[in-house]
Amino acid sequence: MLFQVQTLKEQLAFAPLGAGEWWGRGGVSQAGVPALPLLSPARRGGGVTGSPPAEAGREPRPPAALARLVPGWEAALGPKLWPLSRRGSCFSGPAPGTHSQELPPTAPRSPRRPLHLGGPSPTAPGAMACSLKDELLCSICLSIYQDPVSLGCEHYFCRRCITEHWVRQEAQGARDCPECRRTFAEPALAPSLKLANIVERYSAFPLDAILNARRAARPCQAHDKVKLFCLTDRALLCFFCDEPALHEQHQVTGIDDAFEELQRELKEQLQALQDSEREHTEALQLLKRQLAETKSSTKSLRTTIGEAFERLHRLLRERQKAMLEELEADTARTLTDIEQKVQRYSQQLRKVQEGAQILQERLAETDRHTFLAGMASLSERLKGKIHETNLTYEDFPTSKYTGPLQYTIWKSLFQDIHPVPAALTLDPGTAHQRLILSDDCTIVAYGNLHPQPLQDSPKRFDVEVSVLGSEAFSSGVHYWEVVVAEKTQWVIGLAHEAASRKGSIQIQPSRGFYCIVMHDGNQYSACTEPWTRLNVRDKLDKVGVFLDYDQGLLIFYNADDMSWLYTFREKFPGKLCSYFSPGQSHANGKNVQPLRINTVRI
Known part of the structure; x- marks a missing residue:
């Protein structure tokens, strides 16, 4: 029977294991009574309906692939997984729906200790992470299981891999397990839907970000040190305090990677601001140079116009006055335009410099959490600080006052x-x-x-x-x-x-x-x-x-x-x-x- 669960951890918690019991959180007792709610009763011989019966005199054990997943996951996320007591679930007290009477002496009560099925110590998260991934690898293709199936010997393979392996053995007339070499006359491939769900959850979950987050981090008040950062929300993330579903579609990573990524982003923004500052500075220099040239040209044009009218023996003073007024109007209009642009670009330059100062102060922060904690408000503080230069201006109309002035005046x-x-x-x-x-x-x-x-x-x-x-x-x-x-x-x-x-x-x-x-x-x-x-x-x-x-x-x-x-x-x-x-x-x-x-x- 299948159960819809939301996370990989829950998949592991409800994983069906060996005959006679549910491994992990409850399951069914050896009396066949379900130890978890919502699970249908199982036969005395196994944890799910249809599982093979336990062999007489043999201690029930979990299938190897699923059993070894548990310590790796729990070591990575924190809480320890305790072995099943013969009195019900792994937690204190009997599990719901179980009998409280003592079992026969042939089933002695196990002491409470962290479950360790061999391999790396559960206290080594990095090693357990590698072990967890290794247990999800097909021993034939050495890749994550694709459509996993199990044999009678409780070994798991990709359906395609084991099928191709047996096709190559057709000439021998017998088929064996690539791991234990147990032969099967008519082997039956049993789909492992629960293992397939675990593989799917593992592939979709940002487990690497969790396992690789080992940098000293500011501790959560209720749990271990904070090791995750949500790039989407620009916020530190505690795996246990923050609902994973809220960040299911978000980009979540370890604080090391987040620190490097946001450092790179801020450096790029700082570079953009510095480039903008340089462009604004160059634009202001050009405007100031144009301002000086315009004033110089205006002075020269005044002299030229005066000389032109002087050559006409000052007979056309009214026309001279009109042209000078027109020149002054053009000069005033041009100077006003330039001065307004100088003022606007000066204001923009100050904002650009303020933005650069904000980013420099942020980049100078060496504490990772202080650095990352202010990212959400940083974008708001930088609004309006970056401006495009796009400097445009009209040439001063010097051509209007050059050329054949005497003829122009006379002809007019x-x-x-x-x-x-x-x-x-x-x-x-x-x-x-x-x-x-x-x-x-x-x-x-x-x-x-x-x-x-x-x-x-x-x-x-x-x-x-x-x-x-x-x-x-x-x-x-x-x-x-x-x-x-x-x-x-x-x-x-x-x-x-x-x-x-x-x-x-x-x-x-x-x-x-x-x-x-x-x-x-x-x-x-x-x-x-x-x-x-x-x-x-x-x-x-x-x-x-x-x-x-x-x-x-x-x-x-x-x-x-x-x-x-x-x-x-x-x-x-x-x-x-x-x-x-x-x-x-x-x-x-x-x-x-x-x-x-x-x-x-x-």
């Missing part, structure tokens, strides 16, 4: 004045065969006719429908404008004089090209790696290009209102030429308008 006041283009022209020797240039080489368009019979040369573009300006820049300040009205595709900018002009070309700085592009009909981007989308409110009709070669600045403007589009900052390695590509035109009339240079004197 005299919208009806259109200057005569300066001497900036296209170089026909670089033009793709599909491109058509005007006679004065200031206009370029894409031709839908067959390619022109132009002589090829290393200077000419053969794939990209592009053309360069005839003048190469190696110093100075230059400004020109390009009319792009009614077009859906174009590329404008600068190219290194030595840049490749053959084959398909990637228009990007690493290839020697600094350009902006119109694409997809109404989208504008800077040809960076990857492209940078430009914030353009209205469709561009005219693009201004400003080059300060010595300062390494190439700035694009909406030439109608001189609003800034994009800035390249580079150390130009050689001569630069203006670059133009009108894009391909289409039969449906799209993009047929040319590009036209409208160069302006500064």
